[in-house]
Amino acid sequence: MQIEATGLGKRYAREWIFRGLTHTFQSGSATAILGPNGAGKSTLLNTLSGQQLPTDGTLVYQHKSQTVPVEEVPPLLAYAAPYLELIEELTLTELLHFHTRFKPLRPGITQQQLIELMYLEKSRHKLVRDFSSGMKQRLKLALALYADTPLLLLDEPTTNLDRAGVAWYLEHVRATLEGRTVLVSSNVPEEYNFCTEQLNVTDFGARAAR
Numbered sequence: 178m179q180i181e182a183t184g185l186g187k188r189y190a191r192e193w194i195f196r197g198l199t200h201t202f203q204s205g206s207a208t209a210i211l212g213p214n215g216a217g218k219s220t221l222l223n224t225l226s227g228q229q230l231p232t233d234g235t236l237v238y239q240h241k242s243q244t245v246p247v248e249e250v251p252p253l254l255a256y257a258a259p260y261l262e263l264i265e266e267l268t269l270t271e272l273l274h275f276h277t278r279f280k281p282l283r284p285g286i287t288q289q290q291l292i293e294l295m296y297l298e299k300s301r302h303k304l305v306r307d308f309s310s311g312m313k314q315r316l317k318l319a320l321a322l323y324a325d326t327p328l329l330l331l332d333e334p335t336t337n338l339d340r341a342g343v344a345w346y347l348e349h350v351r352a353t354l355e356g357r358t359v360l361v362s363s364n365v366p367e368e369y370n371f372c373t374e375q376l377n378v379t380d381f382g383a384r385a386a387r
């Protein structure tokens with residue numbers, strides 16, 4: 178999926194978070210969205226994905242040579258972020274059944290295989306509420322990485338992951354990149370070192386939080 182942003186700006190009350198952002202995220206590219214804490218990386222990710230309306234400017238989405246209206250973008254995107262919650266009242270198997278009704282897994286991978294690649298076989302009947310923070314993060318990432326979507330958004334993907342978890346993330350993000358447009362919001366170089374493009378929010382009027 179290609180995303181063409183022209184003159185994009187987002188303001189909360191009187192504060193412009195970014196302004197005049199013109200950039201084309203090419204289909205199949207991987208871009209790191211960089212900037213200090215509070216600069217506006219998550220706001221930019223949410224705006225680019227159509228989850229938040231821009232204050233200024235336009236966004237044009239193209240997929241398979243067709244223009245996609247913003248309201249049709251959600252089924253085409255997978256999103257993992259610390260502020261997006263899992264349904265904690267469900268067990269792992271219940272959550273996978275529910276989630277994949279809306280966001281199917283890519284062809285060739287079953288729910289059983291997803292559980293195995295997350296190393297969560299022993300927790301299949303455990304409530305997600307009782308997962309450790311690292312287990313929850315691996316689950317969020319696996320659901321996004323292995324979703325059958327042309328757009329993948331990752332906000333601070335290695336949050337709560339230990340060394341083994343970071344290595345696991347890097348292995349699986351590389352395995353699922355091909356053919357997708359990937360945006361990674363981050364301050365940690367190792368979580369975006371596979372990205373071929375970088376965009377710094379502070380180049381578009383953003384300031385760090387004080």
Ligand SMILES: Nc1ncnc2c1ncn2[C@@H]1O[C@H](COP(=O)(O)OP(=O)(O)OP(=O)(O)O)[C@@H](O)[C@H]1O
Binds near residue numbers: 212214219220
């Ligand atoms: N809904 C909102 N209403 C008002 N201000 C907001 C809202 N959401 C974010 N902000 C402000 O926008 C600015 C950018 O926040 P954002 O979360 O996008 O930054 P970030 O670069 O992702 O930060 P971090 O690296 O700390 O996650 C901050 O000053 C924040 O307080």
